[in-house]
Amino acid sequence: MSVLGFLGPCGTHSEEAAIYTNALFGNKWVLKAYRNIYDVLVAVHKGQIDCCLVPVENSIEGSVRITLDTLAHDVDLKVNMELVWKVHNQLMAKGKVKKITKLISHPQALAQCRGYINKNYPEAELIEVSSTAHAAELVASGMENAAAIASRRSAEIYKLTLLDKDIQDNCDNVTRFIFLSKREEYIGRQDPEKVMLICQMDGSKAGSLCAVLAEFAKYNINMTHIESRPNRRGLGNYMFFFEVEASPASKEHLECAIAAVKNKCFWLKDMGWFTVVKADK
Numbered sequence: 001m002s003v004l005g006f007l008g009p010c011g012t013h014s015e016e017a018a019i020y021t022n023a024l025f026g027n028k029w030v031l032k033a034y035r036n037i038y039d040v041l042v043a044v045h046k047g048q049i050d051c052c053l054v055p056v057e058n059s060i061e062g063s064v065r066i067t068l069d070t071l072a073h074d075v076d077l078k079v080n081m082e083l084v085w086k087v088h089n090q091l092m093a094k095g096k097v098k099k100i101t102k103l104i105s106h107p108q109a110l111a112q113c114r115g116y117i118n119k120n121y122p123e124a125e126l127i128e129v130s131s132t133a134h135a136a137e138l139v140a141s142g143m144e145n146a147a148a149i150a151s152r153r154s155a156e157i158y159k160l161t162l163l164d165k166d167i168q169d170n171c172d173n174v175t176r177f178i179f180l181s182k183r184e185e186y187i188g189r190q191d192p193e194k195v196m197l198i199c200q201m202d203g204s205k206a207g208s209l210c211a212v213l214a215e216f217a218k219y220n221i222n223m224t225h226i227e228s229r230p231n232r233r234g235l236g237n238y239m240f241f242f243e244v245e246a247s248p249a250s251k252e253h254l255e256c257a258i259a260a261v262k263n264k265c266f267w268l269k270d271m272g273w274f275t276v277v278k279a280d281k
């Protein structure tokens, strides 16, 4: 059976999203947990597993930088699908805790609950760990005066008591996950809906970014996301991540736009055409 990797351990939001995705496709994958997102992506790149589902952006906290950086620098993979996933964060502890002085979670989840934490636990020490489920695991192992911010599933798995529910600062807290493999294909729907591109233009030339954006405008291609990250070659050197809308009707225009953008860049990585699935849960 093929293997789908995700950020573990059991109980992460990533695992829940992976279980949902697997069910969408008739449970055709065996799920495999990894301790960090870099390792998941590299395992697919090296052919140790077939595919993976990793978070790429949250509606409150923004980009998942380790995903973007690893895609740009360390692996050669294609996006096959995007999953839009509602994230519910719960506060949990081992039995009854007299005073909570430590809040432990993944940095994304802590940031998604910043307002709640400032209001209710302004003095608490915030401890960042590799995933929300790992936080639950640590609290379950007996960390004193500590509560974890994690999923309801984590509370069940690690036998923790729910202290407060849905503590994220916005009830519409969603994370975009991307499904990646080595294959250039889109899955789950008839037609692709987006394309992701990573590129670097000449930052020393006035108007380089504008010239690239002008190509999308010229071919009437709508951009849904733009992001810059350091390209690790020195201060002030950036690469750009673009996501643009795609459809069968715009295929020719989009191909022309991508070719034109490539011409204006030092390098361009086409991450593939993919579908978008909104989880109905």
Ligand SMILES: O=C(O)C(=O)C[C@]1(C(=O)O)C=C[C@@H](O)C=C1
Residues within 6 Å of the ligand: 007, 011, 012, 013, 014, 015, 055, 058, 064, 087, 106, 108, 109, 130, 131, 132, 133, 175
């Ligand atoms: O720690 C988890 O539970 C994860 O699955 C990771 C992660 C992330 O990296 O953004 C996934 C979804 C949520 O936004 C919070 C955390």
